Amino acid sequence: MSGQSAAAAAxxxxxRREWALVLAATVxxxxxxxxxxxxxxxxxAAALRSWPxxxxxxxxxxxxxxxxxxxxxxxIRRELALRSKLPLLVEPEEAAADGAPDRLLDxxxxxxxxxxxxxxxxxxxxxxxxxxxxxxxxxxxxxLVCGVPTGDVARALLVSEATMAARITRAKKKISxxxxxxxxPRPAELPDRLRAVLGVIHLxxxxxxxxxxxxxxxxxxxVERALHLxxxxxxxMPDEPEVRGLLALLLATDxxxxxxxxxxxxxxxxxxxxxxxxxxxxxAEAHELVVAGLRGGMxxxxxxQAAIASLYAQAPSYEAxxxxxxxxxxxxxxxxxxxxxxxLNRAVPLAMVAGPEAALAQVEWLERxxxxxxxxxxxxxxxxxxxxxxxxxxxxxxxERALALTANEAERAFLRDRLAAVG
Amino acid sequence: xxxxxxxIYAGDSAxxxxxxxQDTAPHDRHAExxxxxxxxxxxxxxxxRDLATSVRGDVVTDGPFxxxxxxxxGFYLLEAPDLDAALAIARLNPACRLGGGVEVxxxxxxxFVRHPAG
Numbered sequence: 001m002s003g004q005s006a007a008a009a010a011x012x013x014x015x016r017r018e019w020a021l022v023l024a025a026t027v028x029x030x031x032x033x034x035x036x037x038x039x040x041x042x043x044x045a046a047a048l049r050s051w052p053x054x055x056x057x058x059x060x061x062x063x064x065x066x067x068x069x070x071x072x073x074x075x076i077r078r079e080l081a082l083r084s085k086l087p088l089l090v091e092p093e094e095a096a097a098d099g100a101p102d103r104l105l106d107x108x109x110x111x112x113x114x115x116x117x118x119x120x121x122x123x124x125x126x127x128x129x130x131x132x133x134x135x136x137x138x139x140x141x142x143x144l145v146c147g148v149p150t151g152d153v154a155r156a157l158l159v160s161e162a163t164m165a166a167r168i169t170r171a172k173k174k175i176s177x178x179x180x181x182x183x184x185p186r187p188a189e190l191p192d193r194l195r196a197v198l199g200v201i202h203l204x205x206x207x208x209x210x211x212x213x214x215x216x217x218x219x220x221x222x223v224e225r226a227l228h229l230x231x232x233x234x235x236x237m238p239d240e241p242e243v244r245g246l247l248a249l250l251l252a253t254d255x256x257x258x259x260x261x262x263x264x265x266x267x268x269x270x271x272x273x274x275x276x277x278x279x280x281x282x283x284a285e286a287h288e289l290v291v292a293g294l295r296g297g298m299x300x301x302x303x304x305q306a307a308i309a310s311l312y313a314q315a316p317s318y319e320a321x322x323x324x325x326x327x328x329x330x331x332x333x334x335x336x337x338x339x340x341x342x343x344l345n346r347a348v349p350l351a352m353v354a355g356p357e358a359a360l361a362q363v364e365w366l367e368r369x370x371x372x373x374x375x376x377x378x379x380x381x382x383x384x385x386x387x388x389x390x391x392x393x394x395x396x397x398x399x400e401r402a403l404a405l406t407a408n409e410a411e412r413a414f415l416r417d418r419l420a421a422v423g
Numbered sequence: 424x425x426x427x428x429x430x431i432y433a434g435d436s437a438x439x440x441x442x443x444x445q446d447t448a449p450h451d452r453h454a455e456x457x458x459x460x461x462x463x464x465x466x467x468x469x470x471x472r473d474l475a476t477s478v479r480g481d482v483v484t485d486g487p488f489x490x491x492x493x494x495x496x497g498f499y500l501l502e503a504p505d506l507d508a509a510l511a512i513a514r515l516n517p518a519c520r521l522g523g524g525v526e527v528x529x530x531x532x533x534x535f536v537r538h539p540a541g
Contacts, residue, residue, distance in 0.1 A: 131510070178506045178529050189507070
């Protein structure tokens, strides 16, 4: 690799890994989400110019944070008299500890080290404030905490890019206009604020697990960030069963990461994956979390999803999977979380227990759900069931419909292969 | 510090002409609580929906402006450092326990123009 492309790769890597870190640190200097975001974007652009020339710095996050903060301080100084924006509410004691912008310039800029994960969590809790609409919480966290492009956020949440851009802008305006504070909630508020955060981390994981667009199936950075946030949350709330459940779900799902595509990058279905290459340590950790969580009474949606993922991951082979138990767990999951996506996923083990015709009837019933109208996995599941029922012409139609809705290149290749096999 | 308006929504105002001290007691107690908190800038209880008159365009009609199950039964102004602090106070309103609730709105501007004539 040339120095030029190595530096570009380093910038891309820093974007994937360090975005939240850099933004969260810059927010405290900028005192404003929009300004901080703009400055961080400019810092990455500056890195693209300077790293090929000067070399990749030893600590890219520190370099980027310094660049973003300097830019923020410049803007604040220049616009101090003109700024009409309300400042973001950083907790006073922390604002004091952080120092005034002027002092910051004269000092070594702090390494974004140990304090940074909490800083990121603060950003997550602010983005997940209940005064923001749930869909805005998800969008804002993906955009601001993870640096996911607005187009991908839109796809993950099944809305148009224009709608998503407007939603993010509106949410940011409410944070500053209504003075939603930039902090981790106090212990007493924490349980109430948790559900949205869990939902955000889960969506972050699914966005990373199957990237909504592009050639790469997995965006390891997003997956790892979701796992990291889930672990951090577990430290913060060790006795919360759903925090355990979420971490277990992510671990059990991610344990299969290495086997989800073959050497050529083609997507492999569960039955063709090499179980010997699954991450046994992650599967064991997930299993322990699930067992401990289920002991605690009424399980919530994440614990039940984790129990299902753990059941699949622990089966010695595809054929030996306890499909009946999976259907039972899906029934319990539907009782606490009546989501059409869950009902669709239930059709997969149901087909193994009751036959593809029974599962197909369920999927056809789900086609009436408006929320699933653009959900690419519905026609994909339907096509597979039709194929197994020997209805080739209809299966072909369903695969074509799934292809039309799918932007991920690995998934598209998989669907095209299946389509060709139907004949 | 910022100012927030808290709009109290209820099926109707507790302050009917024939209201007993018992009817308005939870609201009176809450008003005292608010005063002690030091956050309160102004507070108003309104009369029932029967006394409301609305003007839409140039048409005057009897009743609240929005025809809904709940009406604005009163409002007050708070001073609070942030939305969380304002919500913590607002959610103590008895309306939240009595089938209604509150809406919290940051104030853009305004204030007393003059004090009412005695």
